[in-house]
Amino acid sequence: MKRKLSLSILSLIFTTVFHAQTTEDAAKIVKEYDLNKIKSKEVEAKKKQEDRKKRAQQVAKAKGWALGKVRKEGGYEELVGLTPDGFPLYFSTHNVDAAKSTRANYLNTGGGLGLTLDGQGMIPREWDGGTVRRTHSGFGGRITTVDDPSGTTYADHATHVAGTLIALPWGVSSAGIKGMASKATARTFNWTNDESEALSEVQLGMLLSNHSYGVPITNQTTGTSLPAWYIGAYVDDSKAWDEIAYLSPYYLPVFSAGNDGTNNNNASPIAAGYDKLVGNKVAKNVLTIANAGDATINADGSLGSVAISSSSSQGPSDDRRIKPDIAGNGVGLTSTSTTTTNSNTFTESMTGTSMAAPNVTGTLTLLQQHYKNIHGHFMKASMLKGLACHTADDAGAVGPDAKFGWGLLNAKKAAETITGDGLSSWISEVTLNQGETFTMTVKAVGGAANPLIGSATWTDVPGTPNDGTHGNNYNVPALVNDLDIRITRATSTFYPWKLDPNPVNLATRTGDNNVDNVEVIKVDAPTAGDYVITVTHKGTLVGGSQKFALVITGITSPFSIESSSDDLTVCNTQNAVYTFNYKQSGAGTTTFTATGLPSGATATFTPASLNANGTVTMTVSNLNATPAGLYNVGIRGNNGTETETRNKLLKVFSSTIAPTVQNLPANNATAEPTTLNLKWNKDSNIESYNLQISTSNTFATTLVNVNTTEGEYVATGLAEETQYFWRVIPSNRCATGTKNGNETLAVTRTFTTGKYTCGANNYSATDFTNAHIGDTVDSFASVPVIVPDDIKIGDLNVVLDITHTWIGDMIITLTGPAAIGSPEILLLNQPCAGSNATYPNIQATLDDSGVVHGCSATAPVVSGTIKPFESLYNLNGLSAQGTWTLNIHDVGPGDAGDVNVFALNFCKVDLATLGTNDNTFNKLTIYPNPTKGLLNVNLNALLEGETLYTIYDIQGRKIMQKSSNNMNETLNIENFTKGVYMLSIENGNNKTTKKIVLNK
Secondary structure (H helix, E strand, O other): OOOOOOHHHHHHHHOOOOOOOOHHHHHHHHOOOOHHHHHHHHHHHHHHHHHHHHHHHHHHHHHOOOOEEEOOOOOEEEEEEEOOOOOEEEEEEOOOOOOOOOHHHHOOOOOOOOOOOOOOOOOOEEEEOOEOOOOOOOOOOOEEEOOOOOOOOEOHHHHHHHHHHHOOOOOOOOOOOOOOOOOOOEEEEEOOOHHHHHHHHHOOOOOEEEEOEEOOOEOOOOOOEOOOOOOOOOOHHHHHHHHHHHHOOOOEEEEEOOOOOOOOOOOOOOOOOOOOOOHHHHOOOOEEEEEEOOOEEOOOOOEEEOOEOOOOOOOOOOOOOOOOOEEEEOOOEEEEOOOOOOOOOOEEEEOOHHHHHHHHHHHHHHHHHHHHHHHOOOOOHHHHHHHHHHHOEOOOOOOOEOOOEOOEOOHHHHHHHHHOEOOOEEEEEEEEEOOOOEEEEEEEOOOOOOOEEEEEEOOOOOOOOOOOOOOOOOOOOOOOOOEEEEEEEOOEEEOOOEOOOOOOOOOEOOOOOOOOOEEEEEEOOOOOEEEEEEEEEOOOOOOOEEEEEEEEEOEOOOEEEEEOOOOEEEEOOOOEEEEEEEEEOOOOOEEEEEEOOOOOOEEEEEOOEEOOOEEEEEEEEOOOOOOOEEEEEEEEEEOOOOEEEEEEEEEEEOOOOOOOOEEEOOOOEEEEOOOEEEEEOOOOOOOEEEEEEEOOOOOOOOOEEEEEOOOEEEEOOOOOOOEEEEEEEEEOOOOEOEOOOOOEOOOOEEEEEOEEEEEEEEEEOOOOOOOEEOOOOOEEEEEEEEEOOOOEEEEEEEEEEEEEOEHHHEEEEEEOOHHHOOOEEEEEEOOOOOOOOOEOOEEEEEEEEEEOOOOOOOOOOEEEEEOOOOOHHHHOOOEOOEEEEEEEEEOOOOOOEEEEEEEEEEEEEEOOOOOOOOOOOOOOEEEOOOEOOEEEEEOOOOOOOOEEEEEEEOOOOEEEEEEEOOOEEEEEOOOOOOEEEEEEEEEOOEEEEEEEEEOO
16 A cells, blocks of 8 residues: 655655744644643652652761762762662763764755754753753854753753754864754753653643663662662652653653663663663653664665664663663764863763763654654654654664664654655554554555564553562563554464563564553565554553554555644534645545544535645535534545545534533532532533622622633632522633523522531540551551531541651541542642651641641641641531541651541531521621731621620630721731631621631
């Protein structure tokens, strides 16, 4: 089906247009991301890394370890954490002596392919040890040192790596120095907080980043080696980067494999001379780079010979995945550098995987640019990674191995595969749903010179990390979604490559691969003709589906269809218009039809057929009756002997909007809390919901009037014993939920808040049998509180007194009674991470009205009235009766503690007794709340006579009383102990109670 077309002819089509990473591009990339989840993960990652580093520093101080040092051969080491069993982890730059570039020059201007790819407008990122010398002549002002924008203490290693990425020759004796993407712009960072900073950058549309550092097997600072179980293991660092990539599927992190090739300090390797990768190098969704020497390249750009550098770290991972992934050229590379003489023209030679990695990162930047030039959008990371592995030159042992990975990066072959897509190759993203089978028939060119190669690559769900309790070389697959690719012809079945359990032996291809998320099948000398590509899956797909990148080479087709437009979202009153580039290699006419159209829809093509290169437009119309939803529509070309289909996504919204079904609270509900979660059904036809809450059924004025994309909203600050009306007005880009004028389709529902009783429903733990927190990794403690009374929760405070020498290791949760579904609330998540040298003790009340906890320099580190990590309001309206359990998970070693006090203080909510004065205090304001001492009360009501103010503590004891005839009154409580109090306000028959918080 696929046949090679003269590349020199094809490439001329794409030499005049350059597409850069624009703001619009970034918006297209991130529109598929869950930005709220990424932002939350960014905060979590920063906290985790800072705490890990602080903890390591404390242990280092006790044990006399240095925090880092400059290495004699260049670069430096820095202590960043500990293994679960207490061994130090040092980040180290991965260079030894020098480095050299690879065949990216074939893609550059004048490189021989007719392409002019120099990284124009592209923005690779770099994380490294120290600040890049942004003033160097080789950068021409194209470097932004993001987390050190004006610092002048520069790092030679970081500067060298940046030069390999983007340096442009300058008019000195070293003018031959040139980065892979010499007209790109780079954003660079110190390796501190690399995970959280990467999560920040993906929100800006980051595609690629370079990380030429990692944890060596033996660090020079202490002279100690890592425990054998940790080397090659899928650990927390591996999972962290898999999760970052999974949350941002266009982003591919590139890591140097390390320079432990001659280090044999793994006490229990999989095989002698192997098993030397550590931490993030073992992640599934990253690209890990080995270091190869200078390759001999033939005149046609094919590989003559190449050898792996002896210093390059060998794989595989403990579960026998193909790691490293590919090799770059990192021997004898001269690049930008820096000296103490403040020279902006200094250059230096270095060797190592540190140099091989940016050689690859810069080259992949050019491949992204090339793909964008043709398709109008960038590749997802799985496609880019799959393309790099698929087209790499096999080197070393036959097939993939644990030294080269899939082989030496071949930028020329990868670019040709992109250019020839549809004619001599096939590149597409496919969604495999649960239980589905994907099949595609291709036509092999045939012969040993044109092997048929098919690959499936996917960004996998993060796996379960090894915590060190499974012994050495734990080989349970980290793979979660297990796809299987096969190629068949008649009775012959071809299987993907897979490493032998012993990496000394050659890789096999006699069955399915159940460990890798890059699967490649090679039919060495195919018979010309049809072959069937099949992709299935084992077990249950997490998420219900899995997208994968399909790359096929060694095929031929007389024509190709390539999309040049994005997936579309339209109203059912509109048309969807897609544009495709059509190419053909010979004579004949191709006719176009549509596939996957919604029922009733029609498609027209302009033109309806083509017999020469050109553009075809597919217009999908008559969508009026199309139900709202996501459709996979396609264009199919048929020339009489062969067909080819390309699919695009079509999202349709209907202009007919149904009323939103409101669920909670139930209509006419009574005794509702003053903070409650309103919920409604989400509809795939709706993009936004307008929630309105009012004390009037005409909604003349509203207390809440918000737009949200969610199916729920937490209303706070409602008054006691008050009737409220609420409605949800749905809308999408095509229509809003209105009939005529202000008349809405929204259904008005009502609920009434109850009367609060606080201070009398307090329950304390008495059973401390399991209250001790051990000093080993993953220690657990639990303390119960039994609530015998069936009270409806209006508010909950949790009182804690915990003695522990390092609270930064503790994850503290509250589990509710089984009768209400055993809800679990995360109270504290490794608090005070990275803030202090020591973290002893917690004495605090957790309250949604509290403040974000601070971290004192003295014990107790956390105290006062603080917000829980997750809100307790989710429990409002439920019954408190039953057993509540405080759970503590201590994730780190070496520190112990005890739960001394665990208590629950409830505000009970009862039925309202509505009367003529129900809404007297509706406009009452109390501020600031929380307060540091002075509390202002503005009644905002038509009241006569004396108002009585009474303050009770959380146990219900009266501690202050004051009367006043003023509408505005100031109460001074600065002499009280910080905590939660109840303020009762009475005027005649009118009475209300409010919670106040004192935080000094």
